[in-house]
Amino acid sequence: MRTETVTQNQGYRTLVPVGLASYGFVHVVVAWIALQVAWGGKGDASSKGALKQVAQQPLGSALLWVVAAGMLALVVWQVVEAAVGYSWMDHGKRLRRRVSSGVRALVYLAIGISAARLALGGRGSSGGDPQETLTSRLLDAPLGQALVVIVGLAVLAVGVSEVVKGVQRKFREDLRGSVSPATMKLGTAGYMAKGVALGIVGVLFGWAALSYDPDKAGGIDAALQTVRDQPFGSVLLTAMSIGIFAFGLFCFSWARNARY
Numbered sequence: 373m374r375t376e377t378v379t380q381n382q383g384y385r386t387l388v389p390v391g392l393a394s395y396g397f398v399h400v401v402v403a404w405i406a407l408q409v410a411w412g413g414k415g416d417a418s419s420k421g422a423l424k425q426v427a428q429q430p431l432g433s434a435l436l437w438v439v440a441a442g443m444l445a446l447v448v449w450q451v452v453e454a455a456v457g458y459s460w461m462d463h464g465k466r467l468r469r470r471v472s473s474g475v476r477a478l479v480y481l482a483i484g485i486s487a488a489r490l491a492l493g494g495r496g497s498s499g500g501d502p503q504e505t506l507t508s509r510l511l512d513a514p515l516g517q518a519l520v521v522i523v524g525l526a527v528l529a530v531g532v533s534e535v536v537k538g539v540q541r542k543f544r545e546d547l548r549g550s551v552s553p554a555t556m557k558l559g560t561a562g563y564m565a566k567g568v569a570l571g572i573v574g575v576l577f578g579w580a581a582l583s584y585d586p587d588k589a590g591g592i593d594a595a596l597q598t599v600r601d602q603p604f605g606s607v608l609l610t611a612m613s614i615g616i617f618a619f620g621l622f623c624f625s626w627a628r629n630a631r632y
Contacts, residue, residue: 388449391480391625395622398422398439398483399562401616403579406596410609415609427490433497438525445483450477469545477528511584520581528574531567538563543622548631555629558622565615569595 401422405415415421423439426432454473458466492596511520537543543559544551590597600609 374516387442388630390438391444391446391449392623392627392630394439394442395446395480396620396627399616399620399623401425401590403613403620406609406616407613409596410600410606410613416593416632417596418591419483421593422491423483423487433491436487440487440491443487444481445485446480447477449547450474450480473496489577511581517581517584520577524574524577524581526572526574527577531570531572531574534567534570536564538567546631547626549629551625551629555622555625558625560621561615562622565591565612565620568612569616572598 398419399422402417402419405425406417407419408415409417416424423436426435426439429435452475454470454477457473458469461469511517513519538560540557541560543563544556547555569592573591576590576594576598596609596612599605599612601607
C-alpha cells in the first residue's frame with residue numbers, strides 16, 4: 373500500500389483541511405471556556421466540553437457533523453501515515469513519527485465519535501469523568517498502582533515532547549511550502565501550552581496512584597482547573613488559554629499547508 377493511493381484523492385485532500393480546521397475550531401472554543409474558568413466562570417474546558425458548547429448554538433448539529441466528518445478524514449490520514457508514511461526519514465525518526473501518527477489517530481477518533489454522538493442528540497459518554505473511571509479500573513487491577521503510574525508517566529512524556537516540539541519548532545515538519553513567521557509563533561505558543569496541560573494531566577494520574585484515589589485523576593479540564601487553583605492561577609490559566617487559542621489558529625494555517 374502506498375501513501376499516495378489515498379492522499380492524492382481529491383475528496384480526501386478536501387476533507388483533511390476541513391478536519392484540521394475543525395480541530396482548530398475545537399481548540400478555540402476550549403480556549404474561550406478556559407478563559408471564562410480563569411476568571412470565575414464555569415464550564416468544561418475539554419474537547420468534549422467544547423463540542424457540547426457547539427451543540428447548543430444555531431446550526432450546532434450541522435457543525436458537529438462537519439467536525440465528525442473532518443475528524444474521520446484525519447483518522448484515515450494518520451492511520452495511513454502510521455502504516456507507510458514518512459518514508460523520506462531515517463529508520464529511527466520514521467518509527468517515532470509513525471507512533472505519533474497512531475496516537476493522533478486515536479485522539480481524532482475520540483473527538484469524531486463525540487461529535488457524531490452529540491449531533492445525533494446524545495450527550496456523549498456519561499457516568500463521570502472518563503479519566504477517573506479508567507483510573508479506578510486500573511487501581512482495582514493487579515499491580516494497579518504501578519499501571520496508573522505508568523499511564524501518568526506516558527502522558528507526562530507526551531506533554532514534554534509537545535513542549536519540545538513547540539520550542540524547537542519541530543511542527544514545521546508537518547507543513548509544506550513557505551510558512552509565515554506568525555504561523556511559527558502560533559505553533560510554538562500552541563504546542564507549549566498543550567504540552568504543559570498534558571504534563572499536568574500526567575502528574576494528576578501519578579497523584580491518583582500514590583494516594584490510591586481515582587478522584588484525583590482527570591483530563592485537560594481538571595488540569596486547567598488545577599492551574600486556576602494555584603497562586604496567581606487566574607493569570608496563569610489566562611496565559612494557557614491564550615496558548616491554546618494560538619494552537620487553534622495554528623491549525624487553520626496547518627489546514628492550508630498540511631504535508632501529505
